[in-house]
Amino acid sequence: MRVTQSMLTNNMLRNLSNSYNNLDKYMDQLSTGKKINKPSDDPVVAMKGMNYRSQVSNVEQYQRNISEVHNWMDNSDSSLGEATQTLQRLRELAVQASNGTYEKGQRENIAEEVDQLKEHLVEIANTKVNNKYIFNGTSTTGTEQADGSYTKPVTVDNNGIVTNVSANGEAVNIEVTNGTKLQTNINPANVFGTQLFEDIEALSVALKSDNPDAGMQTAITNMDTHIDNTVNERADLGARMNRLELIEDRLASQEITATRMMSDNEDANMEEVIIKLTTQESVHRAALSSGSRVIQPTLLDFLR
Structure with a gap:
C-alpha cells in the first residue's frame, strides 16, 4: 500500500482528536468525581445508577414517613401520659x-x-x-x-x-x-x-x-x-x-x-483518574511531538 503525505497527516489529526477526547474525559471525571457524565458514556453504569438512585430515594421517602409516624406517636404517648x-x-x-x-x-x-x-x-x-x-x-x-x-x-x-x-x-x-x-x-x-x-x-x-x-x-x-x-x-x-x-x-x-x-457504581477512583490523566498528558505531548515531524516542509518553507 502506498503511503502518502495526506494519509500521514489525516492519521495524525485523528490520533490527536482521540487524545483530546481522552483528556476531556479524564478532566470531566476529575472535576465531577463521577465515572460518567451522560448515559452514552456507559449505558450499563447509567442503568445501574438509575436503579440505585431509586433505592436510595425510596429509603429516604420511608424515613420521612417514619419521621411523621414518630411525631404522631410521640405526641400521642405524651398525651396519654x-x-x-x-x-x-x-x-x-x-x-x-x-x-x-x-x-x-x-x-x-x-x-x-x-x-x-x-x-x-x-x-x-x-x-x-x-x-x-x-x-x-x-x-x-x-x-x-x-x-x-x-x-x-x-x-x-x-x-x-x-x-x-x-x-x-x-x-x-x-x-x-x-x-x-x-x-x-x-x-x-x-x-x-x-x-x-x-x-x-x-x-x-x-x-x-x-x-x-x-x-x-x-x-x-x-x-x-x-x-x-x-x-x-x-x-x-x-x-x-x-x-x-x-x-x-x-x-x-x-x-x-x-x-x-451507588457510589461504587458512579464515583470515579480519583487516584486512578489522576494517574490516567497524567499518562494521557504525556501521550498527548508525544503525539504532538511526533505530529510535528509528520508535517514535511514544503517549498514555501525554504522561500521565507
Whole structure:
C-alpha cells in the first residue's frame, strides 16, 4: 500500500482528536468525581445508577414517613401520659371525698377541681399536631357535620358540660417500608369515650349533692376502669413504637448499603483518574511531538 503525505497527516489529526477526547474525559471525571457524565458514556453504569438512585430515594421517602409516624406517636404517648395522671388525680379526689368528715363546702371545692380536670381531659382529647387531631382517626380535620362544618372530637357547652363525643376510631396507617404499613394512632373510643366524661360529670354531681357517699365508691371503680383502659392503649402504642424503632434501624442500614452501591457504581477512583490523566498528558505531548515531524516542509518553507 502506498503511503502518502495526506494519509500521514489525516492519521495524525485523528490520533490527536482521540487524545483530546481522552483528556476531556479524564478532566470531566476529575472535576465531577463521577465515572460518567451522560448515559452514552456507559449505558450499563447509567442503568445501574438509575436503579440505585431509586433505592436510595425510596429509603429516604420511608424515613420521612417514619419521621411523621414518630411525631404522631410521640405526641400521642405524651398525651396519654397526661391523661393517666389526670385520671389518677380524679381517683385520688374520689377517695379523698369518700371521707365522711368533709363538709359540703369542702366537697364543692373538690368538685371544682374535678370540673377543671374534666376540661383538661377534653383538651387532651382535642390535641392537634401540625393542625391535625391525633385522637380523631382518619378525620384529622375534625368531625364533619350535616351542614358541612367540622367540629372537635369532643365538644362542650358554655357550662362546661360535654355535649358531643364523636371521636373517629378508624386506623391511620402509614407505609414505613416496602409493603409494611404501621398504625400511627390509638383508638380514642377506648380512652376518650362518652362514658369517661359521663362518669366524671357524675362524680362532680355527687360531690355537690347532700349525700355524696353513695357515689364515691362507684366513682373510684369507674376511674380504675378508665385508668386501665388508658394504660392498655398506651401499652399497645408503646409496642408499635418499639417496632418502629426496629424498622428505622433497618432502613438506616439499607440506606448505607444502597448509597455505597451507588457510589461504587458512579464515583470515579480519583487516584486512578489522576494517574490516567497524567499518562494521557504525556501521550498527548508525544503525539504532538511526533505530529510535528509528520508535517514535511514544503517549498514555501525554504522561500521565507
